[in-house]
Amino acid sequence: EHLKIAIKEFLLFSDQIITFFSPYVVISFPEYEDYYRYNHAFAAIDTYLGAKAIDKAQKLKASQVKESKGLVLKRDEAKVRDEYQGVHVWWEIVTDTDGYRTQKLTFHRRGLEIVTGSYIKHVVEEGISIEAKTKKMKLFTNNPSLNWDTNNGSLWRHIDFEHPASFKTLAMDPSKKQEVLDDLEAFRNGKEYYKKIGKAWKRGYLLYGPPGTGKSTMIAAMANHLSYNIYDLELTAIKNNSELRKLLTATSSKSIIVIEDIDCSVDLTGKRKKGDDDLRVKKDGEQRKEDENQSRVTLSGLLNFIDGIWSACGQERIIVFTTNHMEKLDPALIRRGRMDMHVELSYCSFEAFKVLAKNYLDLDSHPLFGEIESLLKDTKMAPADVAEKLMSKNQIIDVDGCLKDLVQSLERRRKEQRGQDDDDHKKKPGGKKLRIFRGLF
Ligand SMILES: Nc1ncnc2c1ncn2[C@@H]1O[C@H](COP(=O)(O)OP(=O)(O)OP(=O)(O)O)[C@@H](O)[C@H]1O
Numbered sequence: 001e002h003l004k005i006a007i008k009e010f011l012l013f014s015d016q017i018i019t020f021f022s023p024y025v026v027i028s029f030p031e032y033e034d035y036y037r038y039n040h041a042f043a044a045i046d047t048y049l050g051a052k053a054i055d056k057a058q059k060l061k062a063s064q065v066k067e068s069k070g071l072v073l074k075r076d077e078a079k080v081r082d083e084y085q086g087v088h089v090w091w092e093i094v095t096d097t098d099g100y101r102t103q104k105l106t107f108h109r110r111g112l113e114i115v116t117g118s119y120i121k122h123v124v125e126e127g128i129s130i131e132a133k134t135k136k137m138k139l140f141t142n143n144p145s146l147n148w149d150t151n152n153g154s155l156w157r158h159i160d161f162e163h164p165a166s167f168k169t170l171a172m173d174p175s176k177k178q179e180v181l182d183d184l185e186a187f188r189n190g191k192e193y194y195k196k197i198g199k200a201w202k203r204g205y206l207l208y209g210p211p212g213t214g215k216s217t218m219i220a221a222m223a224n225h226l227s228y229n230i231y232d233l234e235l236t237a238i239k240n241n242s243e244l245r246k247l248l249t250a251t252s253s254k255s256i257i258v259i260e261d262i263d264c265s266v267d268l269t270g271k272r273k274k275g276d277d278d279l280r281v282k283k284d285g286e287q288r289k290e291d292e293n294q295s296r297v298t299l300s301g302l303l304n305f306i307d308g309i310w311s312a313c314g315q316e317r318i319i320v321f322t323t324n325h326m327e328k329l330d331p332a333l334i335r336r337g338r339m340d341m342h343v344e345l346s347y348c349s350f351e352a353f354k355v356l357a358k359n360y361l362d363l364d365s366h367p368l369f370g371e372i373e374s375l376l377k378d379t380k381m382a383p384a385d386v387a388e389k390l391m392s393k394n395q396i397i398d399v400d401g402c403l404k405d406l407v408q409s410l411e412r413r414r415k416e417q418r419g420q421d422d423d424d425h426k427k428k429p430g431g432k433k434l435r436i437f438r439g440l441f
């Protein structure tokens, strides 16, 4: 009996063509569906089988490692045998001429019910749970050149995401920080809730504020807090709305989709588009066609996505927009419901400073804190600039030196800012009033 199995296995493993009459069934799991959509079952299967192969290899190690330096733990080269509820199965990874990989599962017809009924589910679930335990988060970026050959067909390029940012070290108003944390937590545990109210399990955040106030840092902290992957979407590198759709539907669940500096992304504001149209009128037909082909992502494309396809494509996704200029954004883009939460990151407050002092200098209090507090009240300095002053030079922490440095640069900046305010008043009287007016509407 053993011999029979061994022979059968040999035949299978020798890439014998399985004929129509074969008692064996083969099921394929391609890495990409429709050439661009990553098949997440593929990764889970790979992880599960990788763990199996390593198990086996560890047993083999003692006797084999010395003789055969060819013994690699890499899954792709191995055929893995598995057994589940008495059913023997064989996994093999095959690569086609275009470089696309497929997991092939072979088993005897006898086991069909068990395999399709529960084994596959078991493999994918095991794989996902192993992935979660050993999870390395990933940072995906869309690839402007779309080099299909070297990019293995994927629209997204990824690297391991290792950023130390956390909510603990993020310097901002503590109650605002808590609000964001609570919101994220509610989202994470919201599966049943979203189902109950019949809404897609998605959430949108708009982070706004001047440069260096921690918007990007907060996104990293969010990803670390939730163990989500980040998809950093570069809108200006996307040719058109259909490419945008492809990219977004190719993202996985438990991820944060980030669009930074949304105000700088082409064609998002009506104004800029109008300017283009004016230009276009003067051009001949051919040129116009070319321009249209080149036309980038439009505001309506993005809004359609958020409202429509967005809700249809998978679950458990967060979308984050950042901007330095809230006032430049089209109201349609930021109305509530599209962006569920607006978070303002602003100049360094004393509360925020205390977090930075703890992070950088391990300091809870200091005689200079009082002076710094009063300086921060009427001086605009971004946390990034404060942090820079607190950073140790040459690895030597000089608390007094750092704080004195900070006080000096705050004083300098306060003088500058006061001067600027005066200039503003002289140049355009009533300018300030106008700003308040606009803010009210
Ligand atoms: N609120 C903050 N808490 C802690 N560190 C901060 C904070 N803000 C800025 N920093 C520090 O300053 C650096 C720059 O901040 P970050 O890139 O998050 O700013 P940003 O708001 O994204 O700016 P930009 O608008 O230019 O993109 C970070 O690497 C971080 O070390």
Ligand SMILES: [Mg+2]
Residues within 6 Å of the ligand: 215, 216, 217, 260
């Ligand atoms: Mg940033």
